[in-house]
Amino acid sequence: MTDVAADELERRIIVATQGGLPLVPDPWGAVAGELGIPPEELLARIGSMLERGVIRRIGAVPNHYAIGYTANGMSVWDIDDAAIEAVGEWLGALSAVTHCYRRPRRLPDWPYNLFAMVHGRSHDAVREQIEDIAARLESRFPATCRARDVLFSSAILKKTGLRIRDAG
Amino acid sequence: MSGRRTPADGPVALDDIDRALINALQGDFPLSRQPFAEVGLRLGLTEEEVLVRLQRLLDARVLTRFGPMFQIERIGGAFCLAAMSVPDDVFEHVAAQVNAFAEVAHNYRRVHALNMWFVLATERPDGIADCAGRIEAATGLPVFLFPKEREYFVEMKLEA
Numbered sequence A: 001m002t003d004v005a006a007d008e009l010e011r012r013i014i015v016a017t018q019g020g021l022p023l024v025p026d027p028w029g030a031v032a033g034e035l036g037i038p039p040e041e042l043l044a045r046i047g048s049m050l051e052r053g054v055i056r057r058i059g060a061v062p063n064h065y066a067i068g069y070t071a072n073g074m075s076v077w078d079i080d081d082a083a084i085e086a087v088g089e090w091l092g093a094l095s096a097v098t099h100c101y102r103r104p105r106r107l108p109d110w111p112y113n114l115f116a117m118v119h120g121r122s123h124d125a126v127r128e129q130i131e132d133i134a135a136r137l138e139s140r141f142p143a144t145c146r147a148r149d150v151l152f153s154s155a156i157l158k159k160t161g162l163r164i165r166d167a168g
Numbered sequence B: 001m002s003g004r005r006t007p008a009d010g011p012v013a014l015d016d017i018d019r020a021l022i023n024a025l026q027g028d029f030p031l032s033r034q035p036f037a038e039v040g041l042r043l044g045l046t047e048e049e050v051l052v053r054l055q056r057l058l059d060a061r062v063l064t065r066f067g068p069m070f071q072i073e074r075i076g077g078a079f080c081l082a083a084m085s086v087p088d089d090v091f092e093h094v095a096a097q098v099n100a101f102a103e104v105a106h107n108y109r110r111v112h113a114l115n116m117w118f119v120l121a122t123e124r125p126d127g128i129a130d131c132a133g134r135i136e137a138a139t140g141l142p143v144f145l146f147p148k149e150r151e152y153f154v155e156m157k158l159e160a
Helices: A008-019 A027-035 A038-051 A082-094 A124-139 B017-023 B035-043 B049-057 B088-099 B126-139
Strands: A054-060 A069-078 A097-102 A114-122 A145-159 B063-070 B076-085 B104-110 B117-123 B145-147 B150-154
Touching: A008 A027, A008 B063, A008 B076, A027 B035, A038 A054, A054 B117, A069 A082, A069 A124, A082 A097, A082 A114, A082 A124, A082 B035, A082 B150, A097 A124, A114 A124, A114 B063, A145 B088, A145 B117, B017 B035, B017 B049, B035 B049, B049 B063, B076 B126, B088 B104, B088 B126, B117 B126, B126 B145
Parallel strands: none
Antiparallel strands: A054 B063, A069 A114, A069 A145, A097 A114, A097 B150, A145 B104, B076 B117, B076 B145, B104 B117
């Protein structure tokens, strides 16, 4: 079970790269040098981490405001528990939706059990997409959605991503 | 927070090469000794042009980072969405308190009674409840945890 805990090398790789890769012609060589291992060993290990899903992907993380997706709406839905899996799969596959999760309700304040993030170039565009989704949901899964809401972000307060500590 | 960008800042002006570069760099970064040269080759850019543009996009915060994105669950860690209802008159203060926790990976203000939504990332699953407890102690406000019970889809690429 490699799933349970990161071995020491993977832990060190995460610590060395979680802030980003160095912008130099040979970034993997630079990271390998910092870790004191041969570049080939680092590349093989990174490949394995990608294969096992420890690394989801490698690349650029855009600030969605800066690239024009100024509206980010967290749509939330109260879906009948009996239908949640089917509705979740369907909703998650829609191209307008970038993330889709089932989460616990926090009654009485929070009745919603399905979260779907919708990004767009304006609040109106996002609202329109969500209205369209709601109409299609109702026709495909009648009476399974009891309530819904959308929470727009008004500021990014922090966006550093994952940080694990250096001392293992 | 100097790194903060709000909707009021509006989009940054990007040219077609910037957009092509951002789109090309959202996955499949080469595991090789000259990855930026390879990316450049696909786009008709030199290695140096790729590096210079990438640095500029990071400096302008068009990109928040460049590198591997980890799924900490796969190595025994945990992510959890959390929310708080923060009174407006102390919002900035509480945001600074919450953001001071290294476990807070990102944090958004949202228009709702629950107006602060953040993600906790910890190295052990039990670290989530522990961190939420420490945030409650620091701020004097309840933290609602929304652990993911099921992930239906994740597509983190956004076309620039």
